[in-house]
Amino acid sequence: MPQMTMVQAINLAMKEAMREDPNVVVLGQDVGQDEGVFRVTEGLLKEFGPDRCIDTPLAEAAIAGGTIGMALAGMKPICEMQFDGFSYQSLHQIEGHARRFRNRTRGRLSVPMVMRFPYGGGIRAIEHHSEAPEATYAHWAGLKVVLPSSPRNARALLRAAILDPDPVIYMEPKAIYRAFREEVPEAPETMPIGKARIARAGKDMTIISYAASLRAALEAAETLEDEHRIDAEVIDLLSVSPLDSDTINASVRKTGRAVIVHEAPRHCSVSGEIVARIVEESLLYLEAPIKRVTGFDTAIPFFANELTYIPDAGRVVKAALETARF
């Protein structure tokens, strides 16, 4: 099994889908000749030509709207927003049309598209290049919102997203694009969208996270084990819409304690939803208040100070200990 980075794994998933289905096309700014600003679309133009890997003019709403149109007309398009913060310039097309067509037309028309973009902070990028907008997208019924955490699940989930009959927003944690390698099987594989993964089994508390923050959660779990003899279970959500309530609640019922970790701001966030789902389903199993370790309700600072804002393992350990000692 080859070892690869997340960038390579995402690239592989696109190539596999494009080889299998001529209706799969990739479009966006600088995805062709330049092979993407992070090289995620490397080799696509060369292998599939300019009608399958399409460099577009600079207009996010047209990229998104054009992608929706292609999907309505029977294609399986994958569009790239160059950065998370620029995806906002296409929001009205995603909210107004991508998510609504199946419902609006009682199932007669649907939008099987993927919008993918580099997500989150941590790479010393300039303003608008470090956003964490998953809650915005997750709020809109009709979309699926996927955030992989490793090369292997990135490839499997992107394949699932491309095959999905509904629009999928696929956010690529850019801080871990090349942070580590992982073995990826030779044959294409998929993972179900909406199903969380137990990243680390444990019995004393539940740490719930996703995307790049998962690494802070896992690192914290090791510290808790080594230094405090606390055996934490870590859940990797992989998808924040649909949200896997069953896996979360099963774990919390077992441990009685929960800490939620993400880099997006706290107010009206995915962690807020998770707290609600735990309280609704498992209130009487709780031994302590649920803790949240998140970005703050400010804009993410310019990069000189971004690491203060993004949750690290230390903040997770602190919250976990407060939970354990309640």
Added chain:
Amino acid sequence: MPRETMTIAQKVESIRILSPDGTVDKKLEPKLPDEDLLGLYKTMLSSRLFDERCFMLQRQGRIGTYGPTKGQEAASLGFAYCINNNDWFVPAFRETAAMLYRGWPMSTIMLWWGGHEIGATPPKGLNDLPICVPVSSQCQLAMGISWAQKLKKTKDVTLVFVGDGGTSEGDFHEAMNFAGVYKLPLVQVIQNNQWAISIPRHAQTASPTIAQKAIAYGFDAFQVDGNDILACIVAGQEAVKKAREGGGPTIIEAITYRLGVHTTADDPKKYRKDEEVKEWEPKDPLIRFKAYLEKKKLLTDAVETKLREEIRLKLDEATAVAEGYRASKTEFFEYVYAEMTPELRKQKAELEEYLAHGAKPSHANELSRV
């Protein structure tokens, strides 16, 4: 480099074939089969009478807000006549005449204005999108559809509508720019009806014509008398033929006039003068097309009376079908995703349980409707 004046090549043809009094320009008159001409007239009349019916239904509280097409029948129908069922048709919301011609049942359109999603469900066999509310956003969808047509190497085209106000939106600009760059088989009709609710055409853009915007996008345009169905057809056929043959997109600005209100929730007396409406009334597309058909001996008072009676019966039937429509109260959960999520199943069960005990949602603010 010295300062020089650049000459930018530009060409915008304007077309009128039928004068308001029904006089035809013989040199430009398209050769259309008699049954087509009569069919077009019947559709225009159907649209006009549909408007009157929906107006009445709205006033009686039987449907919601309604946006009439009155005065603009030719400016959508003439273009819809130029495409076939394999082509895609993407309306804004004042294209009732074109939708009826495409084959949308009257009852379906009534159901849209009556607040039912089934009214946004295109009939089988038609490549149509439904009425689109967010102004100009449909231009992007149509652009993408025509892009797929080109990538799939079909010979099909996409016909899309927007209003004069919609051309100020970023979506219009972006869609036209992409259509030009990729030379897409797209026909973009602008129904310039002079008013975007209360904003007159001159306050919408400093551009002397809307058609000329095509020049900046690198393709051709027509400006046609949008109340002259023959001019709409001639321009539409040329644009469709060009698109089908790989010649790229065309903008067609159809000059027309919104004889009625923006919607039933609107009072145009607040912003436009009655005299202006009076000036446009004799230019009504139905008046001149009727005069033309009478001169061709295709239409007589007897035929007109018969047509009106036929349409009235169809409207009665459509009204009954629309008012007889009953959807399940919890149907809105069914089409969010191809497969319902566990959370949606839970929420649906929660609502069903509430409704099962005889509850009938009643709201304190029920009477303060739009």
